[in-house]
Amino acid sequence: MLIDKTILLVTLLVIVTGCSENKVHYDGEKLLKLKCASCHNLDMPPKTYKDEKAPPMMAVAFHVKDFMKVSSPSDKRPKFINFFQDYVLYPDAKKSFCDKESLASYGVMPSQKGKVSKDEVKAIAEYVFDFYDQDKFLQQMRVQAAFDVLPKGEQIATKKGCLTCHGIDKKKVAPSFKEISKKSSKEIVQVIENGSRGKWKGFERMTMPPFKGKLTSKEKDILINWMKKL
Ligand code: HEC
Ligand code: HEC
Numbered sequence: 001m002l003i004d005k006t007i008l009l010v011t012l013l014v015i016v017t018g019c020s021e022n023k024v025h026y027d028g029e030k031l032l033k034l035k036c037a038s039c040h041n042l043d044m045p046p047k048t049y050k051d052e053k054a055p056p057m058m059a060v061a062f063h064v065k066d067f068m069k070v071s072s073p074s075d076k077r078p079k080f081i082n083f084f085q086d087y088v089l090y091p092d093a094k095k096s097f098c099d100k101e102s103l104a105s106y107g108v109m110p111s112q113k114g115k116v117s118k119d120e121v122k123a124i125a126e127y128v129f130d131f132y133d134q135d136k137f138l139q140q141m142r143v144q145a146a147f148d149v150l151p152k153g154e155q156i157a158t159k160k161g162c163l164t165c166h167g168i169d170k171k172k173v174a175p176s177f178k179e180i181s182k183k184s185s186k187e188i189v190q191v192i193e194n195g196s197r198g199k200w201k202g203f204e205r206m207t208m209p210p211f212k213g214k215l216t217s218k219e220k221d222i223l224i225n226w227m228k229k230l
Contacts, residue, residue, distance in 0.1 A: 026120055028127025032057070035116045036124065039109075044137060054106055055098065061132035067097045077129055084125035089113045153226020156219050165206065169230060173206050181227040188224055 032042065039054035041047050046056030054060075064083060070076050087095060091109040098106070116124075147155065157163050157177070165174040180188065195210035215223070 024119075026123035028123035028125075029131075031116070031120050032124045032127055035112065035120065044132060045141070052106075054109065055102060057128060058132045058137070061128050062134060063097050065129075065134070077126075080129050081122055081125040084128070085118050085121045088116060088121045088124075089118065151226055153223050156215070156223050157226075160211070160215060160219075165208075171203075174203055174208065175200050177227050178230040181230050185224050185228075188227070189220055192220060192223075 036042075036057065040060065041049070041052065041056040043056070044058045046058045048056065064080060065076065068076070068079055068083060070079055087109070089111060090113075091111055093103055093108050096103055096108065112121075147158070150158070154163075154168070157166070157168075162177075165172055166180070167176045169176050169178040171179070191208060192215065193210060193212045195208045197207040198204050
């Protein structure tokens with residue numbers, strides 16, 4: 001009995017001191033979703049709604065970055081975080097970077113004092129600053145735009161990872177789709193479903209994985225039609 005109690009006490013002590021020694025880690029992304037998403041849309045690019053309660057977080061991040069005055073680029077992140085910490089707890093029309101019209105239509109943000117702590121806002125602001133990055137966003141839009149103009153079959157082959165092994169008209173670790181397209185549609189479908197190994201000379205060491213259930217029959221049709229036109 002005595003031993004049991006000692007063990008319990010020691011365990012408790014470890015837990016208690018362990019907690020006070022470790023600094024609390026705040027997860028900015030989680031906190032943002034938990035504390036801010038009820039008003040601010042968090043998507044990038046953002047979804048906008050008719051009766052939205054607040055500007056999307058991407059818009060907030062971009063225009064605070066753009067309009068905030070800084071003496072050097074390295075000041076930007078710390079100033080941004082300070083602004084967030086202040087604004088979320090003590091919002092004021094005079095401090096807002098929102099244009100007059102938007103302010104009038106949204107109304108000034110209600111103070112989140114009591115709902116979120118200053119340390120939590122710090123973690124949120126750090127995450128927001130890094131995640132809503134203009135260059136990253138533009139790059140993402142360019143990649144998306146380039147993807148959108150691809151033939152549908154190539155889009156599917158990209159999304160499903162086929163092109164990591166197959167080239168379109170050049171072989172990679174697997175034969176090119178142009179070569180493969182000479183086979184019958186029936187055979188092609190069969191291999192997509194069940195995978196294959198050892199049929200193609202020079203590719204014996206690679207296995208074509210089975211994709212059963214991973215593509216709809218419509219996707220398979222589009223893929224094969226695309227291959228046949230290569
Ligand atoms: C109850 C709705 C609501 C919640 C919850 C809310 N906001 Fe806002 N927020 C708004 C509105 C409305 C505006 C636009 C008007 C303004 O600038 O005050 C705004 C503006 C802001 C601005 C200022 C943008 C500028 O242009 O100056 C920041 C920064 C901001 N919010 C951060 C946050 C963060 C971080 C959270 C979560 C901790 C949060 N907000 C939670 C409604 C909300
Ligand atoms: C991990 C690499 C890998 C991935 C990913 C992969 N394949 Fe393959 N694929 C191969 C290899 C290797 C072969 C040659 C197999 C053989 O020799 O039997 C092959 C062969 C094929 C064939 C040949 C059919 C035949 O009868 O000879 C088709 C069709 C095919 N793949 C389609 C696809 C499609 C569509 C995808 C994406 C949904 C895909 N593959 C993804 C490696 C891959």
